[in-house]
Amino acid sequence: MNAVPEPRVLLVDDEVRALALAERALVGGDIACRLAHSAEEALTWLRGSSQADVVVSDIRMPVTDGIEFLSRVRDEFAARRWLQIILVTGHATVDTAIAAIRLEASDYLVKPVEPVALRESVGHALKRAESLRRVERAKPDSSDAVALREFADVASELAGNLRHMARPGPAGEALAHTKANLATLELLRRLQGARQTIFGDAVMPEPAWEMIAELMRARLAGERLSVTSLALSSQSPATTALRRIEDLIQCGLATRTPDPVDRRRSYVELTPEGAKRMQVFLEGFARTVLG
Amino acid sequence: MRDNAASEALRDRLHDANDELSIATMQLELLLEAGGLDASSVRSVRETLDACHAATAALREAWLVLGRSGQL
Numbered sequence: 001m002n003a004v005p006e007p008r009v010l011l012v013d014d015e016v017r018a019l020a021l022a023e024r025a026l027v028g029g030d031i032a033c034r035l036a037h038s039a040e041e042a043l044t045w046l047r048g049s050s051q052a053d054v055v056v057s058d059i060r061m062p063v064t065d066g067i068e069f070l071s072r073v074r075d076e077f078a079a080r081r082w083l084q085i086i087l088v089t090g091h092a093t094v095d096t097a098i099a100a101i102r103l104e105a106s107d108y109l110v111k112p113v114e115p116v117a118l119r120e121s122v123g124h125a126l127k128r129a130e131s132l133r134r135v136e137r138a139k140p141d142s143s144d145a146v147a148l149r150e151f152a153d154v155a156s157e158l159a160g161n162l163r164h165m166a167r168p169g170p171a172g173e174a175l176a177h178t179k180a181n182l183a184t185l186e187l188l189r190r191l192q193g194a195r196q197t198i199f200g201d202a203v204m205p206e207p208a209w210e211m212i213a214e215l216m217r218a219r220l221a222g223e224r225l226s227v228t229s230l231a232l233s234s235q236s237p238a239t240t241a242l243r244r245i246e247d248l249i250q251c252g253l254a255t256r257t258p259d260p261v262d263r264r265r266s267y268v269e270l271t272p273e274g275a276k277r278m279q280v281f282l283e284g285f286a287r288t289v290l291g
Numbered sequence: 292m293r294d295n296a297a298s299e300a301l302r303d304r305l306h307d308a309n310d311e312l313s314i315a316t317m318q319l320e321l322l323l324e325a326g327g328l329d330a331s332s333v334r335s336v337r338e339t340l341d342a343c344h345a346a347t348a349a350l351r352e353a354w355l356v357l358g359r360s361g362q363l
Contacts, residue, residue, distance in 0.1 A: 021317040090309040112316035
């Protein structure tokens, strides 16, 4: 008998049909969910269990709306630094976008949400939560020595992956290289997490770098990134993030394409030149680490 | 003041309509994903999806007309 996976995703919406459909979409991607029909129900579950990694909430709900609910989640569960938030709205406004940034939301989805987009967004958030939980777990015996050991381990693993990627091989190895690239980017993320453990808030995230890494990850994973999602992933104020996106486009490292279905939305991706430079950087980083 | 109240009520109805369209769209997308439909049914589902997307786009236009300030 197969064990039932523990739900790590909490879906919150007062609309029963929307909730059931979102669950179906996620379960189709092997992502177990817990459903809550109101903010109060969701808060009750979160108080009783710390297994949630991602909260996906509709904004428009009676009694307690999604923004108020998620603000309460951030306040009440501030210790759960890994908790990822995804906002779902019928209509994007400046106010809700600002709220998303204040809540450090990992994504902001506009209805109608396609099942594949929901799975991608939640899958991405789960990966981020997992990385943050790892850093969090390391904290109890968190002398600098422990953190430094983790730093060194990750760097060594990263270098091993890059060595593999640099090895010449037949064209059929392209898929294996893509997997190695994805693993490498995950390691980079872990490296950044370890850096945060050691240096704390003294080392602020650099939005342009965060965004290039995110664009590379999306390219390798075959995902599309909207300007809003990319700006959120940079962990910096919206105006700064948007300026940095413009800089990347001006430099020829990224390009923007309007969404043919939704004219207000556009997608950003690395140009071939941007991807090539990232590859060169990763290989150079490995050589530096290896000495 | 009355205009504001009417606009607010209209916004609510637009939200309701968009929520219904979202449900229809998600249902149809999942139906296509699940597979097992014959070619003619797939064509019908795709055409219905296109109609839903067109209706969504029309709703967004209505939103923009209703309240240009504060839009993203």
